[in-house]
Amino acid sequence: MTYYPDLTRYSYDESDQEMLNVGWLAPEHGYRTGVVDERVVDALKILSAAYDNQMRGVHHCEFCGIDRPVVLGGPAGDTEVWLGSAEIRVQGADGTRYAAPNLVIHYMTAHHYCPPEEFCRAAARTAGIETAGELTLAD
Template sequence: MTYYPDLTTYEYDASGQEMLNVGWLTPGHAYRTGIVDDRVTDALKALSSAYDNQMRGVHHCEFCSTERPVILGGPALDTQVWLGSAEIRARGADGTVYSAPNLVIHYIAEHRYCPPVEFCRAVVRTAGADTTDELVLSDD
């Protein structure tokens, strides 16, 4: 997978939609680690079944030997979703759109990746989850 620093302009495909990158990780590039609020991971799982920008190939995690992660996702968290071939997109309250590879769920769960707070807020908002309480994110 191509590496893009968080919150840089999305250029992965020629969709023409203005978006910002989040979670395009590769070894050799440091990333923020920490604890991510469960509402964020639940929201990412809920959004994961949309399969935005679905690709034909599969990208495997470059940080571990996991073949191809699978999660329970979708609105009811009861749909089998394979990670590594699609994106998750979220819109912030200010209209900013973020795009992350759906492997971001695996990166958070298994490699302690801590995405930018603005992305986390957008994901929770897009999934329709409660955003009245401040999200809990902490650096290692």
């Protein structure tokens, strides 16, 4: 997968919307680690079933080699979602849009990736999950 630093302008694929990158990780680049509120993970699982920008190929995790992690996603949490070939797109309250590979869920749960707070808030907002207080805690 292509690496993009968090909060840089999205350029992975053509889009008619301006967006910022989040979670485009690679082993040769460090990333912020920490604890992310479970509501954010739940929000991303809900949103993962939408399969934004679905690609034909599949990307495996370059950190642990797992081929295709699976999560239960969608609004009811009962849709099997294969990670590694689509994006999750969210919008913040201020209108800022973010694009993350759906593998971001695996990065957060298996590799302690801690996305930017504004992305976490946007994910919860887009999924309709109420939040109060801090949603991330960096190491």
